[in-house]
């Protein structure tokens with residue numbers, strides 16, 4: 001997985017949006033915002049993903065498939081929706097099986113976008129309360145496992161003044177050393 005600062009240049013969200021020259025983001029920076037990731041080769045991934053799931057208490061999982069072919073006419077609208085800045089009250093855990101895409105996460109307290117370019121074998125955990133968004137890249141397809149603890153709510157809370165004071169958002173800010 002490659003992590004770098006998003007260039008904020010208007011245009012197709014599916015383009016890399018990498019500064020020239022690129023501004024890579026270190027492991028340390030991702031640690032500070034509580035974003036976790038592992039690389040587990042897809043060939044024979046089951047036992048390693050199972051072990052990690054057990055260790056972290058992810059009891060359930062399903063598979064999602066996002067592609068132009070799969071979604072047909074609603075494709076453009078759907079991927080615009082995924083790209084709305086939002087947070088959840090649960091962790092967002094994804095293991096990429098095929099295809100690729102970009103998760104953008106907000107760095108705190110700079111509010112800069114960090115782009116995570118994910119590909120097969122990447123497992124990422126976005127903490128509850130972090131603002132983020134997702135887009136496919138120009139490959140236009142991704143297949144991923146979603147791992148979760150009990151019954152995830154999957155509710156996206158778009159960024160608003162109300163969401164800013166959601167207890168899960170406030171807890172997240174505390175966990176990264178920002179806010180009271």
Ligand SMILES: [Fe+2]
Nearest residue numbers: 088092132156
């Ligand atoms: Fe999300």
